Amino acid sequence: MADIARTRDILADLVAFPTVSADSNLGLIAYAGEILSEAGARLSIHHDESGTKANLFATLGPEGDGGIVLSGHTDVVPVEGQDWTGDPFRLREADGRLYGRGTCDMKGFIACCLAMAPVFAERTLKRPLHFAFTYDEEVGCFGARALMEDLKRAQIRPAAAIIGEPTLMRIIEGHKGCYEYTTEFRGLEGHGSDPDRGVNAVEYAVRYVSRLMALAEDLKARAPAESPFRPPWTTLQVGLMQGGAARNVIPGHCAVEWEMRPVQEADAAFVKDNIQAYIDAVLRPAMQAVSREADIVTHVVGEVEGLEPATRSEARRIVCELTGLTEAEVVAFGTEAGLFQSAGVSAVICGPGSIAQAHKPDEFVAVEQLSACLGMLERLTAKLV
Template sequence: MSLSPREMLARLIAFPSVSTSSNLDIIGFCQEWLQSQGVESRLVMSPEGDKANLYATIGPQVEGGIVLSGHTDVVPVEGQNWSTDPWTLTEKNGRLYGRGTADMKGFDALVLALVPEMVRAPLKRPVHIALSYDEEIACRGAPSMVREMAGSVPTPSAVIVGEPTRHAVVTGHKASVQLRTQVTGYAVHSSRIDRGVSAVMNAARLIAWHDDVMEENRRRADLNDPFEPPYTTLHCGVVAGGSAANVVSSSAWFSTDIRAIPTESPLDYVERYKAYIRDIVEPRMKAIAPETGVAVELVAEVPGLRPETEGAAERLMRRITGDNGTHVVAYGTEAGLFQRVGWSTVVCGPGDIAQAHQPDEYLEIGEFEAGERVLRRLIGDLCA
């Protein structure tokens, strides 16, 4: 049995593997496909058992292979104005439309469709396939898979994370953390706010701290830094709290993220934030009502990808793609997780990140075909 890359992409797009749902259907399909080609795979389950990572090895169990890494989850389509069915692959005007075509089932489809060729090829070094869950939720799934692979897979020479870069060889991206801040106030009638502690107003003060620090970073930014923007960013994306306009709020919460350039650590910013809470905000709250306070939860941490000096993955992909530019990106990927276990890693794949998460997401057919050529060159390189 064989499936063309486009047929494989159509199969993958048909799975609505949104991060808020289980991915076991799409992972089951991938596992069955690999099994049909004589390739055994291993699942690394989520703690709840409703999601799974998958990894597999094709070729000899020796060091020096390559890892082809992709994620199976996609972002939701609700609230977006699609002109096509997001779960049906649709070709129009040289483009392939569907949720996940660019981010990043296009790469996954190419890898899976070429498995029969990998199996037939006289590989001297192996191909390792790694498919994760919950990349779109702060790379929550991949860490357990990477840890298991690091303990069981012969050390590869390179990891290729196939996020959409139009086959530019990306060697760096920012590290990030996600925080959830819970503010506990003391409720009174708003006419006597002097006797209460407003959770909402203190939350606003803390959100403003994020903006103020980011403005400081912007003013002192090194304009020669290749990142866009060239400084660490702090952002509040969700906030909720309070019950009525005339009630001093007893509870509020908000979610923030911090994305740090490689010369800085997002965890250092977390410590600055906690110090501001401890030294400035909470003393004023507790002076009125001792039971008030602020709790900060580290929801997720995504390590950055650091440019490597003469990195093996970078050298390989520059030779395969012909790209000799210097590329970094502001968004996060699973690349830093592989690099953290000592594996040389780059981000390089078909499509444009500008299409990620958008209504009418698409992958240009030319990019899809270029991705097929790149993977065939990689297979050939492993036979040399």
Template sequence: MSNAFALLEKLIAFPTVSRDGNIDLIRWVQELLSQAGIRSRLLPSESGDRANLFATVGPEGPGGVVLSGHTDVVPVDGQSWTSDAFCLQERDGLFYGRGTADMKGFVACAIEAVLGAVRKPLHIPLHLALSYDEEIGCVGVRPMLEDLAKAGLKPDWVLIGEPTSMSVATGHKGKLAARATCCGHTVHSALAPTGLNALHMAADFLSEIRALQEETQEKGVRDQAFDIPYTTLHAGILKGGTALNIVPDSCVLDFEIRNVAEEDAQSFLEQLLEKATHQERRLKERFPDARIRIDVLNTYPGLETRADSPQVSKARALSGSNAPLKVAFGTEGGLFQQHLGVSVVVCGPGSMDQGHKADEFIARDQMERCRQMLARLVETHIE
């Protein structure tokens, strides 16, 4: 089973939703590689239900490229699919299934390329890196990168196959996700003015987030390569209250900061911390138990690769891409760059416009373009 389309069918059949793990898929890939004589190793999580995989074809040593992809997918809960999300179906040249675009289409092509490369006289290494839990904040790849950095891995570059419609991308924003927990004072709603409503506290803090967003949009650093050229702040979850006749004493607000490279997400967080502290001090004058606690849930760095670098030029030549772009979504690229100190390029089949939706799909011609790109890449590794 070396054909990318057959591989994709098998990969989609593994329901590797982040919450459930990917270990069955990873073990299957390792066995497939082993049958072809390709050395690989698993880096399992502490829970044992998920793992990273790292494999190498060709000689040991520096140089070469890492083909990188994540194997987890987002849930299908609440989505109206017209076919089984975990059973690949082709209709009119489109392959439907959860993860086809994001990003098992590329993973299938990468496995095919590695399997084909084992029979060729490579003079530099070709690596395959498959990760878990990318969809919940690029969490799973980190221990693998720490391990590779300690081992002294020094590839020339890393190709991350997130869906870009086969365009070459050189950057994306960083992200910081945080939670504001507001603690008030509960009373009967008939006596509401004598209590401290935690929902109102969260609403006031949310107003500070929105004000900072407006200021950033007007005066912040701009990078016109992005669809949204400035740093964004966004509140995504607000939870609090148990009954209408109770003034709630607890409320949780989850928010995020997506920063352009020239700005630091931490500086935005510090501004919000200052606002929260001021709000808390004012409330404590009347309600000593008032509190606003902010915890960082997750953070990952942005990606910034020089558009005129040799690696970008190579990726463009291999893919037939025009001028490089930057993508709105995050990837593991910034972490690869941070841990290994190498150039990272994002280029893969399919579009994120189809990702995370019902009836997610990838076009056959996109898969073919990716297969051709990786075949040309392998040829550059031959003596």
């Protein structure tokens, strides 16, 4: 099995790359690629349109279908405004914990994969083992979505994927989707003394939000009878409304940031169809009766599929055998697992650390969690030889 000290050293290197989603991850990708290349892996690196970010997909073992994917995202959330005890991008160890941004979410899992790469390489693998390290999970899973297209074009068909998000090494077989939007209201400014001569973007945004909240209530009655989630229905939430300049100025612009977490794809269609019908039939005609330039535009930040618990799941069967667990759970937070599932790859989530530590100051992963992950990956070799 890989040495825990080697894993710690790799994690220190990974944390030192400040791969906040707004910035480049190319340094980390090059570092991980070098370790995998030295282990004999075949590498494929695909950049985004900006050229500043990339996915890394690497394979050990034979060509062909039926491989197993070890997947993790390389980006982390910002640290600004958080009260850290030390430098967030320098690994610090205390009381059996390793502190630093991304230690649990999810560079700890990536470090375990990289530390195990030479161990995997020493074995004669009879089925492919893939490593998938992606960009921009935290802001919409854009890297994983691009990866699914790349795999489709390359006709690579893995059988199962283990997404190493922090679960305390428990098996997660399901989570809701996460659909995020910004809806922009473009009105007509004017003097507050004559509101009928303007188009008040804030007022129309309020009417829009009220309609969303009515739909949120309707969704409760659509909850599947056997839904394992809490709450069991699709949720809607408005996180930010911003518009206007002063109390005596008719606001010409307003933006509403909102999200939806579907338990089933039909709910997403229900919400989008209903809110669009309300815009087309009620809001936009009223706005454009005053100004033809007035409009409502919704920008898709990201639409990430949920992970639906499957009756038959090779990924769940494999990870149950690797961990000795017999039960799987569902969670509220979203991951890239649903994208793998939508691409026809059986997927589960299992990784070191706790989601309770993610995105917080003094984020950490326990050393014992990394050891447990290394043990799981060591036992994985028996499934590949």
